[in-house]
Amino acid sequence: MTALRLEAWGQAPVLRQVPVPVPGAEGVLLRVTAAGMCHSDLHVMDASAGQLPMEPPFTLGHEVAGTVESVGELVDAAWIGRPVVVHGVWGCGRCRRCLNGRGNYCLDRGAAIGNGLGRDGGLADFMAVPSTRFLVPADGIDPVQAAPLTDAALTAFHAIRPHLDGLAAGAPVLVVGAGGLGHFAVQLLAAHGVSPVVVDPKPEARDLASRLGASRTVADLAELAAGDVRFDLVLDFVGAQPTMDAAIALVAIGGDLVVVGGAGGVLSVGKTLGLPQGWSVSAPFWGPREDLEAVVDLARAGRLTAHTQTFALSDVLAAYDRLRAGEIAGRAVVVP
Ligand code: NAD
Ligand code: ZN
Ligand code: ZN
Structure with missing residues (x-):
């Protein structure tokens, strides 16, 4: 064979x-x-x-x-x-x-x-x-x-499932990377009444995400950093240093960052005197x-x-x- x-x-x-x-x-x-x-x-x-x-x-x-x-x-x-x-x-x-x-x-x-x-x-x-x-x-x-x-959908599901109960319908959620895993994540969130914002540099990925239920798509995380919306749940399906640095800054007070992508980024988090933060960070596998x-x-x-x-x-x-x-x-x- x-x-x-x-x-x-x-x-x-x-x-x-x-x-x-x-x-x-x-x-x-x-x-x-x-x-x-x-x-x-x-x-x-x-x-x-x-x-x-x-x-x-x-x-x-x-x-x-x-x-x-x-x-x-x-x-x-x-x-x-x-x-x-x-x-x-x-x-x-x-x-x-x-x-x-x-x-x-x-x-x-x-x-x-x-x-x-x-x-x-x-x-x-x-x-x-x-x-x-x-x-x-x-x-x-x-x-x-x-x-x-067996992986793309399973991993997206496992990453999202612990957070669903805490997400009100219409809650601000960000999906970074709408490829194999991310396009399932958009569907799973949409089925829960959450239309995520999706970031992907690829026009075809943004089009697919829009068709699957994204509320808004952008090509670059910098566009979101410049705005004032912060997210209850940020799912990073890229996991590179630039996406993780941008993603952690986009988490709302009391929100969660879930790092799924494995592109080698490393996160540095801590509690500062600008309290309260209340974030959680996870790296599901x-x-x-x-x-x-x-x-x-x-x-x-x-x-x-x-x-x-x-x-x-x-x-x-x-x-x-x-x-x-x-x-x-x-x-x-x-x-x-
Ligand atoms: P993919 O190539 O199908 O999709 C990645 C998407 O991210 C693409 O659409 C790409 O255009 C987009 N992207 C690239 N750079 C970006 C950026 N800077 N900002 C926003 N979007 C960007 O990949 P995939 O198969 O979905 O896997 C995604 C990542 O998840 C990989 O690193 C993979 O190794 C990892 N992964 C992790 C697990 C786990 O258990 N944690 C399981 C499977 C895959
Ligand atoms: Zn895989
Ligand atoms: Zn065992």
């Missing part, structure tokens, strides 16, 4: 012919039906040795939809043929976070995060999943729609299985839609170049 392999830090990934994996006794083999391309993959490709808690070689692709092709000897054969999505953040299942339903914050994951991030992922014709714990049934959802739910089930249900009910551009696996490297160049609106999805 063909797989997109990251073979060493500092080298571009390559399409290789590799053997079809054999699932373990508690695992399954998936025929991949769609795999999303995340901006995090670019951060992984750019990383140097020791920066990330994982080691090459592995197959990229951590947003995976597939059909169960075969199962390990301890797995119920009723799984065979089922369309599923993969909950890709492979927790140990035993630590206090995993036992508390927070497997995305597993304390004992070893030198890998999950599929496509230290373990072989879904930018391939087939993929092995080590346990049915990591499968969520996705019957009734087009695979191209389903794949981006991906999401628990329960949240993936919730976004799958929303998609099945037609309340969450991935805006996608599809590519063949043979074109995946050109597609990543386009993602890097800012030429993708919504999510790029590979259909092997």
Whole structure:
């Protein structure tokens, strides 16, 4: 089969012919039906040795939809043929976070995060999943729609969910970056009666955000800094130094900054004598299985839609170049 392999830090990934994996006794083999391309993959490709808690070689692709092709000897054969999505953040299942339903914050994951991030992922014709714990049934959802739910939508949902109850309808909310994750965030907020302000330098991303429920779009955070609106919730889906510096200054008294993007920005916060501030800052990571089930249900009910551009696996490297160049609106999805 063909797989997109990251073979060493500092080298571009390559399409290789590799053997079809054999699932373990508690695992399954998936025929991949769609795999999303995340901006995090670019951060992984750019990383140097020791920066990330994982080691090459592995197959990229951590947003995976597939059909169960075969199962390990301890797995119920009723799984065979089922369309599923993969909950890709492979927790140990035993630590206090995993036992508390927070497997995305597993304390004992070893030198890998999950599929496509230290373990072989879904930018391939087939993929092995080590346990049915990591499968969520996705019957009734087009695979191209389903794949981006597993990270882009799940991460946006997990970032927003703790804040929803505290947000009055019409509350001022800011979304920085309306790409793969951000375009889901706009939909999730709009469904809650909140029309966010969206910042994105790309006209196509701003157009998409407007169609999905943004109240206003701007190209540059500086435009907002110059105004006097401050936000109850600021979601930074870029996480670069300039966006984080601007974002923290745009949080209203008693508001929250949620940093989701991983572009290397570092935040310096403190309490000053200009009290009161009452801010909170959080850095959520991906999401628990329960949240993936919730976004799958929303998609099945037609309340969450991935805006996608599809590519063949043979074109995946050109597609990543386009993602890097800012030429993708919504999510790029590979259909092997
Ligand atoms: P993407 O490339 O699809 O979207 C990023 C968007 O941000 C693009 O529309 C781009 O035009 C816009 N943008 C770039 N610079 C900007 C700026 N200065 N101000 C406003 N907008 C700007 O990326 P994505 O796949 O949505 O991922 C976004 C970030 O989130 C990446 O850093 C990725 O690594 C990270 N991520 C984090 C998690 C997590 O668990 N915390 C999960 C997935 C992705
Ligand atoms: Zn991702
Ligand atoms: Zn664990």
